[in-house]
Every structure is written in C-alpha cells, then in structure tokens.
Amino acid sequence: MSKKRAVTLRPYIQTRFAYEKLRVGSHCGHFTALWEEQCNICGKGSLITVTQKATSNVKRSMRNEQLIALLIGLIGIFVSQTFLQMILSAVAVILLVALLWFVQRRMLASEIPLELERLFIQEQVNILEDLKHNRKTAVASLKEDELLTYEMLREISTLVQNDKIRLQQVVLLQSFVLRKDMDLTVEPLLIDGFDPDLAAYIGEIAKIKRDLIKNRSIRYILAYEPYILEMEQGIDILTSVAGAAVRLKTYVETYPDFIRRYASRLPKDRFLRLYRIIRQYPDHPWGKLADEVAIIQKELYE
Ligand SMILES: [Zn+2]
Incomplete structure (x- = not known):
C-alpha cells in the first residue's frame, strides 16, 4: 500500500436539505456546490444561496403585481370624468395596493418553497451541467492537492449521488491517515x-x-x-x-x-x-x- 498522508479535513457543514449547499451567481446565474467567494465562471458578482435567489424572485414578482395595481389605479384616475370619481379612484387604488401588500407579506413565507421548486424544475439541466463543471474543477485540482479534491467531491456528493463520485472519495480517503476526530x-x-x-x-x-x-x-x-x-x-x-x-x-x-x-x-x-x-x-x-x-x-x- 502506498504511503498515507496526515491531513486535516475542513469540517463538513451539514445542511438540513441538500440543496442548501447550492449557490448561484448573482451576475450570470451559474450554480456551484463549492465554497468559492466569487463565481468561477464569469468572475463577477457575488454568490447567493438558492433560497436567497428564490426569495428575491418572489419579491420581484410581488413588486410587479403592486406596480400593475398602481398602474390600473392611475388609469382610473386619468379617465375619471369628475373630481369625485378621481378621488374615489385614488382611494380605491391606495386601498388596493395596501391590501395587496398586506396579503403578499403574509404569503411570502409559503411562496418561497414553491418558487424554489419551480426554480429547480426550470434550472434542472443547468444545475447538472454546473455540478459537472464543479466535478471537473475538483478532479483538475487532484494533481495539486488530494485533500482539496476530496473536500470538493464531498460537497458535490450532497447533490449528485453516483458510484463514481463515491469511489473517487473512497480512493482519496484511503490515501490519508484517518483519525477518530475526523469528520x-x-x-x-x-x-x-x-x-x-x-x-x-x-x-x-x-x-x-x-x-x-x-x-x-x-x-x-x-x-x-x-x-x-x-x-x-x-x-x-x-x-x-x-x-x-x-x-x-x-x-x-x-x-x-x-x-x-x-x-x-x-x-x-x-x-x-x-x-x-x-x-x-x-x-x-x-x-x-x-x-x-x-x-x-x-x-x-x-
Ligand atoms: Zn458567474
């Protein structure tokens, strides 16, 4: 057996759901399961969690609904024939937007999981492609650092489960001196x-x-x-x-x-x-x- 290396593994952070390991580039929308600070693909913008992404999607569509309500109200005011009609339209639009805002605020928490689901369905192919890219990055670092490769594969394996990734991890683990205090x-x-x-x-x-x-x-x-x-x-x-x-x-x-x-x-x-x-x-x-x-x-x- 080849000589084993003493290493220190970075702690593995367990998340409640596997998808919480996934982050998305705010600039280009590429996904990653690794822990880089900036998107490796476009090098621009920060990386946010998919939950943050879903939250911002929901908030944006809610803002759009408010704008539409406001627009309808403004049209109402614009086509009003009398001053009274104008006042009534204005009051109606204020009430409508306020009501909408109130309802939306209550719905936000339940809308986010739905948006996440929609996001995963819509982005399925892209996510798989980007995780493949992650794996290539991991394997490319093998020549330089087996430990880093293992750690990357461990992160990726939360989201992609296949025997190839499992075995790659096992082979790398077998090149380290394993200790009781390791994760x-x-x-x-x-x-x-x-x-x-x-x-x-x-x-x-x-x-x-x-x-x-x-x-x-x-x-x-x-x-x-x-x-x-x-x-x-x-x-x-x-x-x-x-x-x-x-x-x-x-x-x-x-x-x-x-x-x-x-x-x-x-x-x-x-x-x-x-x-x-x-x-x-x-x-x-x-x-x-x-x-x-x-x-x-x-x-x-x-
Ligand atoms: Zn990017």
Whole structure:
C-alpha cells in the first residue's frame, strides 16, 4: 500500500436539505456546490444561496403585481370624468395596493418553497451541467492537492449521488491517515458492487470510529465476504467489522453467524463485550454463536 498522508479535513457543514449547499451567481446565474467567494465562471458578482435567489424572485414578482395595481389605479384616475370619481379612484387604488401588500407579506413565507421548486424544475439541466463543471474543477485540482479534491467531491456528493463520485472519495480517503476526530462517513459512500478500497476503508473505520458501522455497512461486508477474504488484509477487515458490530445487541442478533466466524480473532475488549451480551440474555436463541463464544472464553480468557 502506498504511503498515507496526515491531513486535516475542513469540517463538513451539514445542511438540513441538500440543496442548501447550492449557490448561484448573482451576475450570470451559474450554480456551484463549492465554497468559492466569487463565481468561477464569469468572475463577477457575488454568490447567493438558492433560497436567497428564490426569495428575491418572489419579491420581484410581488413588486410587479403592486406596480400593475398602481398602474390600473392611475388609469382610473386619468379617465375619471369628475373630481369625485378621481378621488374615489385614488382611494380605491391606495386601498388596493395596501391590501395587496398586506396579503403578499403574509404569503411570502409559503411562496418561497414553491418558487424554489419551480426554480429547480426550470434550472434542472443547468444545475447538472454546473455540478459537472464543479466535478471537473475538483478532479483538475487532484494533481495539486488530494485533500482539496476530496473536500470538493464531498460537497458535490450532497447533490449528485453516483458510484463514481463515491469511489473517487473512497480512493482519496484511503490515501490519508484517518483519525477518530475526523469528520468521516461510511454509508453515503457505499456502492452496489464490490470494491477493495471501499472494503479496506470500512475495515479501517470499524477500528477508529466503530459507531459509524451500521446495518448497511455490515451487509456490504457480508455480501462480499468471499472477495474480501481474498484480499491481503481481508481477515483483518472482517474481524474489525465483526468487532464493531458487537457494540449493539441487535447486530449480534441479526448477524450471529458472521460474528461467530470471526469471534476467535476479536481483540480482548471486543470479545468480552460479545461474551457479556450473550451472558446477559441466556434465553435468546443464539444458536452456535453461544457455544463458540463459550469455547473461546474457556480457551483464551479463563
Ligand atoms: Zn458567474
């Protein structure tokens, strides 16, 4: 394996909705999922969030409605025959605009999500094109900086999910020294097929951040167990994942055979954790796992 680099990842900012990662150039309307200060495409104008963009669209169309109301009122005043008619028209137009303003102000909050939806539908093709451009920028920086590339891909992957982007991230992550305090993830990176880098990554996470190993990761490892066993570090990967799985009783219940196969290789603390779970629930039908654990306990730890 090539030499790994020690790096510091910039913190990943989780947003409530994926689209909140998307910003749009106020000058040219191009989209970006990265964090540049100015639009990379036209180099002009600031970048605003899509929510800000939608809000300004809604406000503009509301202003247009007010102008139309005002215009109708002015025409009314203009065509008035008498002074009284003129006064009545003026009063009517003031009331109309005021009412409109009041209604619009109440509708603003509910109009923004609708406008966002409209914006996404209308700009779908452009957004995809611009995200493709983002990815090219990310890959182009690969020669200079793997860390920056990874960070860019991580941002893009909030919006574009495909196995290619997932694997690119996994391969880059495998070139870093991973630490417990890093902002790492596993499940969003899982792909459909077998990949040795991904398997190695899961094995490493199972050691340093076992909380991240959940059902989907365990199932991935299980599905490709024969392939993983052919890898140089294969048994190590499988043992680490089994060791991470024993942290919860539910995983022991769900994958008893998998855990049994690697139980004898578990580090002491992981094995004792498994042993305690089984001791705590003696009536649970653990099957062969309970027998195996009893034998290992006798042989190694008694
Ligand atoms: Zn621009």
